[in-house]
Amino acid sequence: MLKKYLFLLFLFLASGNLFSQQVLERSKPVLAGSARAISTEALSKKDLLPPSGEFKIYNPKNRSSNIVVPGKGYPKNLDAAWQKEVGQIPNKKPILVFDAATSGSTPTDPTGAVGPNHYVNAWNSAFAIYDKEGNLLSPPADLQTIGGTFVGEDLGDPIVFYDGFADRFVITQFSDSPNSLLVAITKGPDPVNDGWYTYRFDTGTFPDYPKFYVWGDGYYVTTNQDPDEIRAPGDPTDNLNEVVYVLERDKILLGEEAQHLGFPLPGIRVNGFYSPAGFFAVGKEQPPKGNAPIMYYQDDSWLGVNEDHLKIWLINVDWKDPLNSTIEESQNLGPSDGVTPFHSVFDGGSFHNLSQPGNAPDVDALQGAIMYPAAYRQFPDHNSVVFNFVVDIDPSVVEHAGIRWYELRQDASGGPWSVYQEGTYAPDGSDRWCGSIAMDKNGNIGMGFTVLNDSPENPIFPSLRYTGRYADDPLGMMTLQEETIAKGVSANPSNRYGDYSHITVDPTDEETFWFIGEYFAQGSRLNKVGVFRIAPEYVNDVGVVSLVSPKNGTLGSQEQITVTIRNFGSAPQSNFPVTYSVDEGTSVTETFNGTIQPTEQAEFTFSARADLSEVGTNYSFSAGTQLSTDENPENDFLELVIRNLPPNDVGITDIISPETGENLGMEQVVVIVENFGGEPQNNIPVAYRLDEGNLIEETINQQLAVGGQLSHTFQTPVDLSDPGKYEIFATTMLVEDSNEKNDSVVETVANLNCIPRGSDCSFGDGIYNFYLNEIVNENIYCTDGYYDFTGLSTPLDRSQRTFKVGVSSRFSDNRFSLWIDFNDNGFFDPSELLISSQVLELSNVVYTFEFTIPADAPLGEHLMRVRAGDTSYSGSLNDPCSVMEFGNTMDYTVVIKSDIEASALEDGKLLITSADQNIFDIRLTTSYQQFLWVTVHDMLGQKLVENRIDKSYNGYEYMLDMSYAAPGVYLVRVGTRKEGKVKRIIVR
Structure with missing residues (x-):
């Protein structure tokens, strides 16, 4: 095996310092080598090694200097490409569903590919082979069973793919002994009986999260490089290391010695963990050699990215002279090219994002990855590629995961790529992510994904579903209804999920999708395969899919009935009966005289009208087709309810501004107004009131359609400058409104001042003396009611659990409370309240109270808040951020230790200095290695940044850019998962 690093060539092309942030447009390979094949025989059942059943966490995700800039990037609110409703076209039930892996691996990394006669499935770290009815041909076996270079190797992260142009299956995994890509390819089309060639391609650095793609001149591999070796601290580029590998496909197919090359991605900006994509070619036409695309998205929330865009590189390999091969930036597709701004960051970059039902851990949204595969297909007049990645559809609120998907096209000659369509699929309040998307030979798109919802009203454990669209449907929409492949019945016990799903298209008909993903049942990690088809299954198949008119509204006695008819079949249809009925009354049957082509739809208006004139009545409506030769009656009819609405009914459904926050002042009041009635409305009177104040009345001079919504910003702002809670009442005041119950809403908003200055301690209320272990703080003079004593700290031995605190006040009948911020999120949660409203009955008497910390309390530094006061007047003692009328609040630092487990960071010193424009230099000096x-939290507990930092000769250093963040107080923590140091910073 030959391996050469080619840094001199890279240096020559870089024309600058390697660690600069200069954009590099073109590069030669930085690694070259070759590998010889080892030939193995057919799989013998007696030689199969059973998969390991032990629980194992595979390759824990790490990220280097995360470069999310809090507050930077667009959109600030709703994703403009958001599809808010599930498609209405009836979808087909799965053709086949069968169980694949049951594993203790975390995550399972489900992958699978279909061929003409087999389905090959792999997971961490095993594989199995099925026939196309879901029957096992080769039972689950450890990856080592394949033999050759796989002997002794089962590190995992496998990818299975079928090379349809060569009729071969490939199974891959990575290795760290040495760092390499292991590739096993069948000698023929039969993965059970034809035997394998296996290769080990040395990669130099660890090839994390490898994804394989088929192109005309090679197998292309993208990786997430070892974060320790990516870049200098604070440099968002990844210009040094091989991220993309190319394997010499032609030689691999023959079992001959094959070359491989490693390339960087010149000009890329990254966010720690990242996974670019190659284009995976499928179909009958193999792509030409050369100009192999590599793609990754660039988020303007990251340092060094000015606008959201898709970046495409082209690789041209010269296998005769490998050092003559190149990679170069080709295109940036941004907003001016049809890319709608997206927000791909969750929780500042952490891997704990999406809430599950119950008390289970938040699961990884898989941010930073273009999901596998990016499927490429050639058509007579164009080439298409479809792909997806996860986005947060509204970064201004709690994370809501949706799937941003794309179809890019280029002309058949291979010109530049353009955005043909895009959408963000998040049709309700559930999270959707871990998608895998592909296109059939007709241009229809199928997408499998995971859905999750922590709502008590609608709990959904991680479950597998699919949707899709026909080629001629409106662009940017998944038009098919969702169908379920696997319904999860328990939560994921870990934050790790996936780490991917996998969809492939059956090469036999090029129309059937095979999807595999991960779900959970009765404490087990399971993989399920779902097979579905979008293309016509029958020759003759038509049905009514929607009611165009009437809609809910003020209806009359002569309503025109218009429906949409879809041809689900493969033959054109003409001159067939269409029927409707109301409330199961007499059916009206007429004839559709036009022609509807396969997979297209048309509108039909009945000549017979319907009487829907009774106000407030719900009418049961049924419409359908009666094609005599119809082969699928299940989708013939549409049934729904039409309501005759009273004409005048409007109301305010939400107050979207102001929102609870810090340092509020004169704030705009923004409301959502909805027309519940049956007629459009103009000149709508609206009003709001703060607490018990006077109504502020205005008129909306804008037409509001039936069923429509609009946002209205009141011209008169509201004053929320004093810390505390406020009640805002907003209402419509439409004359002759038919339902006053839906006119108004009430919203509680708080001006959180978690440095709650403003309490009056001049009468002696509050804490005068405070004692806790090594903290002795006496004769505390009165100021503005808040004291920052975080410089005073004391150790708390976790093995001791229970501690005593001494407190006195200079005024009688005060009360005392204490919190410790164990999770270091800057927000004192109710569960962190350890002493609640204990009475300080007499003045100048030291009262002693006990509190107990959890047995698993995180080691290291934490903020401790204490407060006391006379709350018989106003203010809430147990609201840690409110301003009491009489009393005071103070913060200290506690260091939780253990006699058994000494704090590794105990000797550390955390220093944070600020420069101009709210740039903060964070430095921790410690003997820890x-x-x-x-991490950075705001005072609402929202995580804005999570970054991995490594020790340099100056200690641990990180530059925190808060220049885009809102003014206020933030909490910075540096440490391990179990212990750390915390400090406050103020953004001005």
Whole structure:
């Protein structure tokens, strides 16, 4: 095996310092080598090694200097490409569903590919082979069973793919002994009986999260490089290391010695963990050699990215002279090219994002990855590629995961790529992510994904579903209804999920989708395969799919009935009966005289009208087709309810501004107004009131359609400058409104001042003396009611659990409370309240109270808040951020230790200095040597940044850019998952 690093060539092309942030447009390979094949025989059942059943966490995700800039990037609110409703076209039930892996691996990394006669499935770290009815041909076996270079190797992260142009299956995994890509390819089309060639391609650095793609001149592999070796601290580029590998496909197919090359991605900006994509070619036409695309998205929330865009590189390999091969930036597709701004960051970059039902951990949204595969297909007049990645559809609120998907096209000659269509699929309040998307030979798109919802009213454990669209449907929409492949019945016990799903298209008909993903049942990690088809299954198949008119509204006695008819079949249809009925009354049957082509639809208006004139009545409506030769009656009819609405009914459904926050002042009041009635409305009177104040009345001079919504911003702002809670009442005041119950809403908003200055302690209320272990703070003079004593700290031995605190006040009948911020999110949660409203009955008497910390309380530094006061007047003692009328609040630092487990960061000193424009230099000096994490929370507890930092000769250093963040107080923590140091910063 030959391996050469080619840094001199890279240096020549870089024309600058390697660690600069200069954009590099073109590069030669930085690694070259070759590998010889080892031939193995057919799989023998007696030689199969059973998969390991032990619980194992595979390759824990790490990220280097995360470069999310809090507050930077667009959109600030709703994703403009958001599809808010599930498609209405009836979808087909799965053709086949069968169980694949049951594993203790975390995550399972489900992958599978279909061929003409087999389905090959792999997971961490095993594989199995099925026939196309879901029957096992080769039972689950450890990856080592394949033999050759796989002997002794089952590190995992496998990818299975079928090379349809060669009729071969390929199974891959990575290795760290040495760092390499292991590739096993069948000698023929039969993965059970034809035997395998296996290769080990040395990669130099660890090839994390490898994804394989078929192109005309090679197998292309993208990776997430070892974060320790990516870049210099604070440099968002990844210009040094091989991220993309190319394997010499022609030689691999023959079992001959094959070359491989490694390329960087010149000009890329990254966010720690990242996974670019190659284009995976499928279909009958093999792509030409050369100009192999590599793609990754660039988020303007990251340092060094000015606008959201898709970046495409082209690789041209010269296998005769490998050092003559190149990679170069080709295109940036941004907003001016049809890319709608997206927000791909969750929780500042952490891997704990999406809430599950119950008390289960938040699961990884898989941010930073273009999901596998990016499927490429050639058509007579164009080439298409479809792909997806996860986005947060509204970064201004709690994370809501949706799937941003794309179809890019280029002309058949291979010109530049353009955005043909895009959408963000998040049709309700559930999270959707871990998608895999592909296109059939007709241009229809199928997409499998995971859905999750932590709502008590609609709990959904991680479950597998699919949707899709026909080629001629409106662009940017998944028009098919969702169908379920696997319904999860329990939560994921870990934050790790996936780490991917996999969809492939059956090469036999090029129309049937095979999807595999991960779900959970009765404590087990399971993989399920779902097979579905979008293309016509029958020759003759038509049905009514929607009611165009009437809609809910003020209806009359002569309503025109218009429906949409879809041809689900493969033959054109003409001159067939169409029927409707109301409330199961007499059916009206007429004839559709036009022609509807396969997979297209048309509108039909009945000549007979319907009487729907009774106000407030719900009418049961049924419409359908009666094609005599119809082969699928299940989709013939549409049934729904039409309501005759009273004409005048409007109301305010939501107050979207102001929102609870810090340092509020004169704030705009923005409301959502909805027309519940049956007629459009103009000149709508609206009003709002703050607490018990006077109504502020205005008129909306804008037409509001039936069923429509609009946002209205009141011209008169509201004053929320004093810390505390406020009640805002907003209402419509439409004359002759038919339902006053839906006119108004009430919203509680708080001006959180978690440095709650403003309490009056001049009469002696509040804490005068405070004692806790090594903290002795006496004769505390009165100021503005808040004291920052975080410089005073004391250790708390976790093995001791229970501690005593001494408190006195200079005024009688005060009360005392205490919190410790164990999760270091800057927000004192109710569960962190350890002493609640204990009475300080007499003045100048030291009262002693006990509190108990959890047995698993995180080691290291934490903020402790204490407060006391006379709350018989106003203010809430147990609201840690409110301003009491009489009393005071103070913060200290506690260091939780253990006699058994000494704090590794105990000797550390955390220093944070600020420069101009709210740039903060974070530095921790300590004898500790392993990597640490830096996190930033706002005072609402929202995580804005999570970064991995490694020790340099100056200690642990990180530059925090808060220049885009809102003014206020933030909490910075540096440490391990179990212990750390915390400090406050103020953004001005």
